Amino acid sequence: MNEPIRTQWQIRCAFNGYCKRALQNEMLAAKRDIKRRQRREVTFSDLTSQEEKQLFVCDQYFTDDEAEKSFVIAGKEITAKLLAEALHSLPEEKREAVLLYYFFDMSDVEIAKLHNIPRSTVQYRRTSSFELLKRYLEEHAYDENDW
Known part of the structure; x- marks a missing residue:
């Protein structure tokens, strides 16, 4: 069928x-x-305080001077604190150009638009900052052999 x-x-x-x-x-x-x-x-409202504390971790970066990280370049010890001091020693406009360029990934053109200045001025501020940073670090960095 x-x-x-x-x-x-x-x-x-x-x-x-x-x-x-x-x-x-x-x-x-x-x-x-x-x-x-x-x-x-x-x-979350039903958790005990002990259980709440298990849900997060607090990082303890640079809480004491002994734990501070450093590195040695050309026989000089560079610490994070020293690097921050070197950046603070720059004039504000140069410091801002360096920070925006290297830490916020902004181009010279973007920084120039932000501050209403020529791009070449931003480039000059950024590159001239290196000489100032270099001098500061050479003067203030500890020699590795000084320990």
């Missing part, structure tokens, strides 16, 4: 029914997962 040929309409209805059933099953599975997760979840 041959099965009667299904019409396009019947095939479409069967496929729609299959899709609807699949979507319903997915919805039920999602609801079940959400309920399972909600049973295990705890709101």
Whole structure:
């Protein structure tokens, strides 16, 4: 016995029914997962202070002088504190050009637009700052052999 040929309409209805059933099953599975997760979840207001402290970590960078990181270049010890002092020794406009360029990844053109000055002025401030930084670090850095 041959099965009667299904019409396009019947095939479409069967496929729609299959899709609807699949979507319903997915919805039920999602609801079940959400309920399972909600049973295990705890709101922040329900946590004890001990449990709250386990949720975060505080970094302790440069809290004491012994822990301060340094590096030695050409026999001179350079510390983060010394580098910060060297940057603070620069005139404000030069310091700002250096910080914006190297720490905020701004181009000379962007810095020039920000301050309404020519791009060449920004480049001069930035490059001339290196000579000042170099002199400051040479004068104030500790020799490795001085220890």
